[in-house]
Amino acid sequence: MHHFTRLALASALAISAGTGAALAQGEITVAIQLEPPHLDPTSAAAGAIDSVVYANIFEGLTRFASDGSIIPGLAESWEISEDGTTYTFTLHDGVMFHDGTTMDAEDVKFSLDRARAEDSTNAQKALFAGIQSVDVVDPTTVKVTLGAPDGSFLFNMAWGDAVIVAPESIENIKSTPIGTGAFKFVNWTQGDSVVMEKNPDYWGTPAKLDKATIKFISDPTAAFAAVMAEDIDAFAGFPAPENLPQFEADPRFQVLNGSTEGETILAMNNKAAPFDNVKVREAVSHAIDRQAIIDGAMFGLGTPIGTHFAPHNPAYVDLTGMSNYDPEKAKALLAEAGLADGFETTLHLPPPSYARRGGEIIAAQLAAVGITAEIINVEWAQWLESVFRGKDFGLTIVSHTEPMDINIYARPDYYFQYDSKAFQDLMTKLNGTTDTEGRTAILQEAQEMIAGDYVNAYLFELAFTTVAKAGIQGLWVNAPTQATDLTGVSWAD
């Protein structure tokens, strides 16, 4: 009897293990923290949209590889004219949208013209500002003419905001995204997940998985529980760094530690008193102890930065010394600004733990030099409404995850409202420079300029951590752009 039971148990276990493995081979469930508001990457700033659709569903002429380099996407190759103003793209032949319509030069023209149109709702219109005309030469050839040479044009075309969409399916793109990618959109259960399946007619290397589900888990505790219980196969951008040692010690999991393009900053409202005074901004910068924030809020994950630039970029300059932790100097600067007794302000904190935890630490550090920062916890929708659009804030903490986004400082109406003619001219000069050396010199000057103007207090470069089951391979380690690219992901045998 005993033997029988044990045997039955063993075989039952074997069976369940067998089916589990068979199911798992072709399917994956990856969790991310934020749910997108809709699924059209060409009409909203929300990075969560790209986290779902980039590379999986939508593709552009070029694309980011996992190491951040720019590689061909829908464009097989391109030729750049001598003067650097004309790009002639040769498209892959026989590319189909998921609804069966063909992708050709007309769709490229439609997408780019739509993005740069007067009434366009594209969140990164600046990417397309240099385009003068888009002309269809033949179905697989498209010619883009720029007003002036632009060294970053191919980089711009790799953004999620520059993906190719079709006029046939544009109307319902927000709920039913139709792209050319290796995965087809199946269904979006709001508040829970987006399901995609393999696109059998994909033009390039087909996806190795038959089905992929992207699940949204915003709460760090729930994220931890979901991974531990193996309800999900991977969590890209795991939100609770304090739990990582447990996963590292557990043979069931692998932990991938990577970098992002996320400059995490304490943004200051440059147009609102007292932050319109550079002395006050400098005082705030010196009042902050970056290492304490990295250790306290991120459990040691993150690289200190002294300007708005990614440390792993070759053009990066380490300017952390300009805003070293020096509370005495901060107090002296406040006194010089006529605020020897400190002042009161607000500190708006969106949900991610870098902001909520970092904010508590920063509020304590500011209090030490006499600045009372009232903590106001907000949801993302409120943050976009009151801080980003309404500019109704004193201080806020946010991570700018777009790659190479120092040019946001050339936009005086951007939420922190830095308005410097010198910087704007510098960016115009950058756009006209195509040689790498010249661009590097300008980028370094730009980094120094914003650090010297103490526009914001620069905290650290956000780390990107993925926790996955041990058998998964092909996940992105770094996050050169916001994406959860599953096209190369598979299960080890």
Added chain:
Amino acid sequence: MNRNLILGALLSALFLAAALVSFVWTPFDHTVMDIPAKLQRPDGVHWLGTDQYGRDIFSMIMVGARTSIAVALVAVGIGMALGVPLGLTAAALRGSFLDELIMRGNDLVFAFPSLVIAILITAVFGAGAVNAIIAIGIFNIPVFARITRGAALSLWEREFIMAARVAGKSAARISAEHILPNVTNLLIVQGTIQFSLGILAEAGLSYVGLGAQPPTPSWGRMLADAQTLVAIAPHLALIPGLAIILTVLGLNLMGDGLRDHLDPRLRVSRA
């Protein structure tokens, strides 16, 4: 004096004392962070260890007691200040339209799950200790209104009230001079119970981030912050959890004890 009352009073007094002492002294400044000294286990320096920012947990518990007690006390105060007069009025005008109105209004408030409405109120008017007080206070009104009316109704039938009426006293004077003093014991007992529920409600609201905002320490938020750290530093969750349990237990025991102690019938029967 019974054992419940003594034990309950001792526990309650302990936390009340912690709250009062925190105004003048705590072992460490509860707002000062010392990140390199984070997540320490309880020892001779930090009696209850340190939290994820290296703050002294013992000091935070003391100041947190202040937050909890202040919110709960004022909320119960609101409930009594509005509920008791409503109950007295309803009893004095028993059977009238106003009585119906008051009691059906109470039923309406009772019908809502209190914490959900409290979350709604704080979500609409903003998170913070003051809004938490108002939210919890509103739900205390019908509790006191109903208990006052119930007790007052039976009093209105008693001979000494009849005598007062015959003497020509108005309903308002009778309510204030004869009814109210006779329901006071009841209100004290109920107040103690509501006080403990108020502390629980405050912890619940803070737990979901709608109570007192940082850096003001609050037991509920300490629990919430400890969630992802439970496996690494269990004391972070255990200590505020115990503080809540012991305070609520103490107040409940005290409430029970007081009821036994103050109720003349029970006292007679035991003698």
